[in-house]
Structures are given as structure tokens and as C-alpha cells.
Amino acid sequence: MWYYVDPHSGVPIYVQLKEQVKKAVASGLLKEGEQLPSVRELALRLTINPNTVYKVYQELEREGIIETARGLGTFVALKKQKDAALQEAALDRALENLMVEAYQLSVDSKTLKEQFLKKLANWKERLRKGDEDNDMGN
Amino acid sequence: MTWAIELDGLTKSFRGKMAVENLSLNVEAGSILGFLGQNGAGKTTTIKMMLGLLRPDSGGGRILGKSITGESLQVLRKVGYVAEVQQMYGYMSVNEILNFSRQFYSRWNSALIKRYLDFFSLPSKEKIKNLSKGMKTQLALILAMAHEPEVLVLDEPSSGLDPINRQEFLRIILDEISLQGKTVFLSSHQLHDVERVADKVAFINQGRLLDVRSMDNLKTTVKKIRVVFQREPGSSLFSQPGITEVSREGSAYLIAVEENLEGILAEIKKYPYFTLDIIDQNLEEIFIEKVRGDRHE
Structure with a gap:
């Protein structure tokens, strides 16, 4: 995978890198069980502080997105191994933000529900297409 | 440590x-x-x-x-x-x-x-x-x-x-x-x-x-908030700790924040507003602001 960060943006480098890996895993660009570069390799490739890469890997591991096998390296975790409680908490936070936004925009719950379902259908469609294009089972 | x-x-x-x-x-x-x-x-x-x-x-x-x-x-x-x-x-x-x-x-x-x-x-x-x-x-x-x-x-x-x-x-x-x-x-x-x-x-x-x-802390908390209120907020809003500068243009405010971003945002959201943007600051912007702020004191 091609990693990229913009050190001169107002978004912390670790946030950029973390989001990038999460997106890559969600979209199937990084497949289950695929190996990630070592901390050293990625830090040197991006010319960033190794502590930053380490922090990203630690947080992703805590969220169950990647896992480290001692002496072997870091890999994209298998989906079923994700911690259900953490998953629920993360989803809850995202939904909470959505509610706040909807409230601020004075969107009523009917519209919110409709748009949510539309988005979901759209997302499923994209995943299905992705499967056909890349033959990635999901 | x-x-x-x-x-x-x-x-x-x-x-x-x-x-x-x-x-x-x-x-x-x-x-x-x-x-x-x-x-x-x-x-x-x-x-x-x-x-x-x-x-x-x-x-x-x-x-x-x-x-x-x-x-x-x-x-x-x-x-x-x-x-x-x-x-x-x-x-x-x-x-x-x-x-x-x-x-x-x-x-x-x-x-x-x-x-x-x-x-x-x-x-x-x-x-x-x-x-x-x-x-x-x-x-x-x-x-x-x-x-x-x-x-x-x-x-x-x-x-x-x-x-x-x-x-x-x-x-x-x-x-x-x-x-x-x-x-x-x-x-x-x-x-x-x-x-x-x-x-x-x-x-x-x-x-x-x-x-x-x-x-990471600098980039997460040093921000500018641009907010357009629906009506004038209480002036106590701007005395929140962490706010370093407030400038105003019509009903729009530009609020420079150095700490306590979450707390300040929560306070702002108590007043009805039309738009609210959080503007990220890179190191150069943060540096210039700090040196400039120090001169004014």
C-alpha cells in the first residue's frame, strides 16, 4: 500500500496515518491477514518520528484492526477477532456525532432515517461492486 | 518517565x-x-x-x-x-x-x-x-x-x-x-x-x-473557531479559559483557542448558530501566533 502523510497540515500525523489504515482496511485495500510495514520501515519511508508510527499501531491494535505477532510483524486482524464491546462503543460515538449534527441542522428524525438507509444501501452497493472488481470476498 | x-x-x-x-x-x-x-x-x-x-x-x-x-x-x-x-x-x-x-x-x-x-x-x-x-x-x-x-x-x-x-x-x-x-x-x-x-x-x-x-496536542487543541450566531451570545462566552483572541465581523466571530477546545465548543453550542467551522492550524501558523501574542503582552 502507498502510505502518505502531510506533516504540515493542521491534523496530527498520527491521526492522518491511523485514518488511512482504517480506510484501507474498510475498503479492502488492505486485506485480512496482510502484513503492514514495520515501525522502522514506515517511519523512514515517510520521514516521520518512529514514536508516531508506534502510537498508530498501538491504537489500531487496541481497536482490534491490526494485530502484532511477536517476532513476525504486524498484520490486519481477522474480522471476527474484533472486540465486540469496543466496536459497539466506537459505533455509538459515531452515531452520537451524527445525532448532534442532525440536531444542529434541524433535521427531523424521518429525514434522518431515510438518508441513513439510503447511505447504507449505497455503501453496500459499492462494497458489492468492489468485490466483483477485485474479487475480494467480504 | x-x-x-x-x-x-x-x-x-x-x-x-x-x-x-x-x-x-x-x-x-x-x-x-x-x-x-x-x-x-x-x-x-x-x-x-x-x-x-x-x-x-x-x-x-x-x-x-x-x-x-x-x-x-x-x-x-x-x-x-x-x-x-x-x-x-x-x-x-x-x-x-x-x-x-x-x-x-x-x-x-x-x-x-x-x-x-x-x-x-x-x-x-x-x-x-x-x-x-x-x-x-x-x-x-x-x-x-x-x-x-x-x-x-x-x-x-x-x-x-x-x-x-x-x-x-x-x-x-x-x-x-x-x-x-x-x-x-x-x-x-x-x-x-x-x-x-x-x-x-x-x-x-x-x-x-x-x-x-x-x-499532537498542539494540532488537536490549537484551533480557530469561526462561528455565525443566530443572535448575540452572552459576552461571558468569550471569557472561557483557553481563548486567546476574539475578533468580530458582523454576526461572525473568529475565536482563537489554545487550550480547552472541547469545553469551549460545548459552550458555543449552547447558543443557536448558523454555521460553525473549526479551522486547523499548522506549526507555522501556531508559531507565528505565539510569537506575535508574546509581543503584545
Whole structure:
């Protein structure tokens, strides 16, 4: 995978890198069980502080997105191994933000529900297409 | 937490003019600290005191547990230093200065020297006075790393290096120092370099330390909030702690925030508004704001 960060943006480098890996895993660009570069390799490739890469890997591991096998390296975790409680908490936070936004925009719950379902259908469609294009089972 | 560098109340004046005033700063072992300030802010004076090359009027400190005022020889043995202005004996060749320097240290990594002489294609028989500015800096880095120091102190290291050499320089520091768990004190006004690699940033202005914070914390909490209210909010809103500046244009407000971003946002959201934007700030914007703010006080 091609990693990229913009050190001169107002978004912390670790946030950029973390989001990038999460997106890559969600979209199937990084497949289950695929190996990630070592901390050293990625830090040197991006010319960033190794502590930053380490922090990203630690947080992703805590969220169950990647896992480290001692002496072997870091890999994209298998989906079923994700911690259900953490998953629920993360989803809850995202939904909470959505509610706040909807409230601020004075969107009523009917519209919110409709748009949510539309988005979901759209997302499923994209995943299905992705499967056909890349033959990635999901 | 282990501190590699502890500075406590360092103070120095030259001919009655305060150069560094009561500067206290700790650097965690294994981290990279970016030391930021304008020219003449007191960066080099601080570094020279830190290395025992300049005696403070008052205050002191420790590097790896050794006193910078009482044990400066032991300090220098454990520290690698790349000075702002390379003062190397110009009549010596590259090889000669390497042989000259090795007598002062018990540890000496010849393999590392060879590796980087080759990497930079430095002509080992050439006299130092004939080297370009960039080559002198590269040689200074090799000399600073040769005795495998636990702490590397760099004073404006990238001056004289072109962008490609600067990137290489940073990568070597990451590889040979950071990845080995060693500590880097990087003084620079090259904000771009610092922004890439620093764990923490210390801002110095007119000899005084303005702020020390992790880069992640700076970028997460130093923001500008642009908000257009539906009606005038209570003025108590702007006295929230963490707000450094408020400017107004019609019903729009631009609020500069340095801390307590979440708390301030929660307060703002109590008032009905039309739009609310959080504007990210990069290191250069944060730096300029800090120095400007300090002048106004």
C-alpha cells in the first residue's frame, strides 16, 4: 500500500496515518491477514518520528484492526477477532456525532432515517461492486 | 518517565542584556524535542549552557544525570553536538579530523563513519576548507554520531542543505538515533523539519520559554473557531479559559483557542448558530501566533 502523510497540515500525523489504515482496511485495500510495514520501515519511508508510527499501531491494535505477532510483524486482524464491546462503543460515538449534527441542522428524525438507509444501501452497493472488481470476498 | 535532559532555571545575560531568562525544560529519553524560536531568541545560548560551553549566571541542569555545570566533560562524552556554525580546523583533511577527534572518546564506531562517508560521497583526503557548506554539515553529523552518543543536540543543522540533503539528514537521525531509543534536541527555525519529526515542541521568545507541548496536542487543541450566531451570545462566552483572541465581523466571530477546545465548543453550542467551522492550524501558523501574542503582552 502507498502510505502518505502531510506533516504540515493542521491534523496530527498520527491521526492522518491511523485514518488511512482504517480506510484501507474498510475498503479492502488492505486485506485480512496482510502484513503492514514495520515501525522502522514506515517511519523512514515517510520521514516521520518512529514514536508516531508506534502510537498508530498501538491504537489500531487496541481497536482490534491490526494485530502484532511477536517476532513476525504486524498484520490486519481477522474480522471476527474484533472486540465486540469496543466496536459497539466506537459505533455509538459515531452515531452520537451524527445525532448532534442532525440536531444542529434541524433535521427531523424521518429525514434522518431515510438518508441513513439510503447511505447504507449505497455503501453496500459499492462494497458489492468492489468485490466483483477485485474479487475480494467480504 | 526518564528525563534525558533536565534544565532548571537557566539564566544568562550578556552586558546587561538578558539572553535567556529562568528557562526550565525537561526532555524525555527516547524522544525528539523541537526547540523553536526566531533568530536571537536565545536558542544557541541555551544549547551552549546545556553542553557546559557557557556558564549560566544562575540555574543549572542535568543531561543523563550528569550536572551541566559541574560535570561538563562527562556530559560532552555522552552527547553528540552539531553546531550552527561549523568550526572545524580547515587545514585538516576529512580523514585527519576523524582521527583527531577519536582520541577524545573511548567509544568510536568506525563502521558507521565509513557507511556515511560513502553515503554522502565525502572525499576523505580533501581539506575541510575546500568542502561545500552542505558537506561540512554532513561531516559534522558524522563526527557527532561517531562516539555513539545517547543524546544528539542539533543547532540549526539543516542550514546549507538542499531539500534532498535535508530529507536524508533527517532520515539518518531517525534511523541512527531515534530508532535506537536515543534522544534528540533539535533547535531550528526550519519549522517544516520540526513538524515532521518532533514529539514535543518548545517555543522560546526573547529568552523566555513560552510553551512546551506535544505536537499532537498542539494540532488537536490549537484551533480557530469561526462561528455565525443566530443572535448575540452572552459576552461571558468569550471569557472561557483557553481563548486567546476574539475578533468580530458582523454576526461572525473568529475565536482563537489554545487550550480547552472541547469545553469551549460545548459552550458555543449552547447558543443557536448558523454555521460553525473549526479551522486547523499548522506549526507555522501556531508559531507565528505565539510569537506575535508574546509581543503584545
